[in-house]
Structure formats: structure tokens, C-alpha cells
Amino acid sequence: MTASEPALAVVVLISGSGSNLQALIDAAAANGPYRICAVISNRPGVPGLGRAATAGIPTRVVDHTQFADRTSFDSALGEQIAACQPQLVVLAGFMRVLGADFVRRFAGRMLNIHPSLLPAFRGLNTHRRAIEAGATEHGASVHFVTEQLDGGPVVAQARVPVEADDTEARLAARVLAREHLLLPQVVSWFAAGRLTLRDGQACFDGSPLQAPLQC
Numbered sequence: 001m002t003a004s005e006p007a008l009a010v011v012v013l014i015s016g017s018g019s020n021l022q023a024l025i026d027a028a029a030a031n032g033p034y035r036i037c038a039v040i041s042n043r044p045g046v047p048g049l050g051r052a053a054t055a056g057i058p059t060r061v062v063d064h065t066q067f068a069d070r071t072s073f074d075s076a077l078g079e080q081i082a083a084c085q086p087q088l089v090v091l092a093g094f095m096r097v098l099g100a101d102f103v104r105r106f107a108g109r110m111l112n113i114h115p116s117l118l119p120a121f122r123g124l125n126t127h128r129r130a131i132e133a134g135a136t137e138h139g140a141s142v143h144f145v146t147e148q149l150d151g152g153p154v155v156a157q158a159r160v161p162v163e164a165d166d167t168e169a170r171l172a173a174r175v176l177a178r179e180h181l182l183l184p185q186v187v188s189w190f191a192a193g194r195l196t197l198r199d200g201q202a203c204f205d206g207s208p209l210q211a212p213l214q215c
């Protein structure tokens with residue numbers, strides 16, 4: 001980024017601890033090519049909101065329990081995001097399923113981090129399921145968000161070996177440490193214009209990715 005280029009405006013969605021948000025904040029502070037213009041949580045009072053406030057980032061809460069159905073929640077969330085006029089929306093530990101209309105509204109400019117080597121282990125409890133399945137490798141993926149839950153084009157992955165005596169907690173901690181490097185890297189690529197979604201495919205430097213980038 002040069003002094004004349006404005007940093008990419010990013011809205012980060014969270015539901016809890018916000019350690020991935022912290023990694024994004026720290027990388028942006030170290031002259032990352034993006035700036036976090038708002039953090040929105042679907043749960044009030046979570047630690048991630050405190051992390052944002054400490055960093056001087058505006059926060060909003062759109063509490064899903066206050067809405068009658070998914071459509072009205074999605075609509076309120078979409079309005080809050082749009083009010084910030086972001087160029088990218090990042091789901092960083094955001095634990096709500098988003099409906100098709102919402103996803104279409106932000107198509108090509110919404111990324112999610114998921115704690116598995118997609119397409120393996122979509123959904124919840126990924127670390128436990130990886131151990132139970134006898135996987136020798138596990139990790140995290142960043143993907144464009146599409147209407148298919150955890151099914152959008154994968155951009156990049158971080159891989160960790162599963163150790164023979166791994167517990168769910170130990171494996172999760174090792175994966176999370178890698179997430180904290182992976183997510184800022186992918187957001188920085190997007191901010192630099194290197195990453196796009198074209199005809200449903202993730203493209204890097206203008207060419208469709210044949211396989212996820214390894215981080």
C-alpha cells in the first residue's frame with residue numbers, strides 16, 4: 001500500500017473470544033493494507049467486543065435472540081454492515097448461519113475462517129471429529145462465503161499434524177495459533193487486490209486457484 005492508497009475497509013463479525021479478531025487488529029496496526037472500520041457481534045458482552053473497544057474500533061451488537069426469525073436477523077445485520085460501507089466482511093469466529101439473501105448481498109467480498117481442512121469436517125466440533133476419524137492432518141481454511149455452509153471456494157489453508165495422544169483442546173490450540181497467521185494473510189491478499197471470486201472460483205493474481213494456497 002502506498003500513502004495515497006486508502007486502506008481497505010473491513011467489517012469483522014464475531015460471536016465470542018475474538019482471538020482471530022485480535023490477530024487482524026495486530027496485523028493492521030503493523031501496517032496491514034486494511035483497516036477494521038467496525039466489529040459486529042451477535043452476542044452482547046463477549047470478550048471480542050472488549051478487544052475491539054481497546055483498539056478504538058467501533059462496535060455494534062445485533063443480538064440474534066432479539067429477532068423472530070433468521071430473515072429479520074440477517075436483514076438487521078446486513079443493514080448494520082452496509083452502514084459501515086465495507087469493502088470486505090470477515091467472519092472471524094462468527095457462529096450464526098447466514099441466509100441466501102444475506103450471502104448474495106456480500107458475494108465476493110465475504111470471507112470466513114473455519115477450523116478444518118475443508119471440505120473435511122464442515123460444521124461444528126471439527127477438532128473432536130478429526131481425532132475420532134483418525135485424521136493424521138488437520139488445520140484451518142479461509143474461504144469465500146457462499147450459500148453452502150462452509151462450502152464456498154477455499155482460498156488458503158494452514159495444516160497441522162494430528163499427534164497420537166492429541167486431545168481436542170490441544171489440537172484446537174495448535175490450529176488456532178495457525179489461524180492467527182492465516183487470516184491476516186488472506187485479508188492482506190484481498191486488500192492488495194490479489195484475491196477475487198470470479199464465476200464461483202477463487203482467483204489469485206487473476207488465475208483460478210487449482211488448490212488452496214498453503215500458509
Ligand code: GRF
Pocket residue numbers: 014015016017018019020021048092093094113114115140176179
Ligand atoms: C476459531 O477456531 C474459528 O475458526 C472458529 O471459532 C473459533 C473462534 O475463535 N469458527 P476466536 O473467537 O477467533 O478466538
